[in-house]
Amino acid sequence: xxxxxxxxxxxxxxxxxxxxxxxxxxxxxxxxxxxxxxxxxxxxxxxxxxxxxxxxxxxxxxxxxxxxxxxxxxxxxxxxxxxxxxxx
Numbered sequence: 001x002x003x004x005x006x007x008x009x010x011x012x013x014x015x016x017x018x019x020x021x022x023x024x025x026x027x028x029x030x031x032x033x034x035x036x037x038x039x040x041x042x043x044x045x046x047x048x049x050x051x052x053x054x055x056x057x058x059x060x061x062x063x064x065x066x067x068x069x070x071x072x073x074x075x076x077x078x079x080x081x082x083x084x085x086x087x088x
Contacts, residue, residue: 030055
């Protein structure tokens with residue numbers, strides 16, 4: 001019984017912590033967008049009064065591109081076989 005109560009209390013605290021962290025991230029994003037000038041906001045398809053709702057209504061962030069970790073450079077023999085590198 002005591003363990004169950006402890007786990008329930010811990011779960012509630014963890015949920016509150018997640019909401020606080022999420023809210024801090026949303027506020028940070030909103031501040032960053034408000035720092036942009038009107039032209040940059042317009043390029044994003046936003047007006048200044050839409051920033052708050054755009055941040056709150058946006059889904060989870062998705063990376064625009066996938067990034068591979070940098071590895072060691074390819075040996076010279078492999079670089080010569082790459083037609084894109086030969087043309088450059």
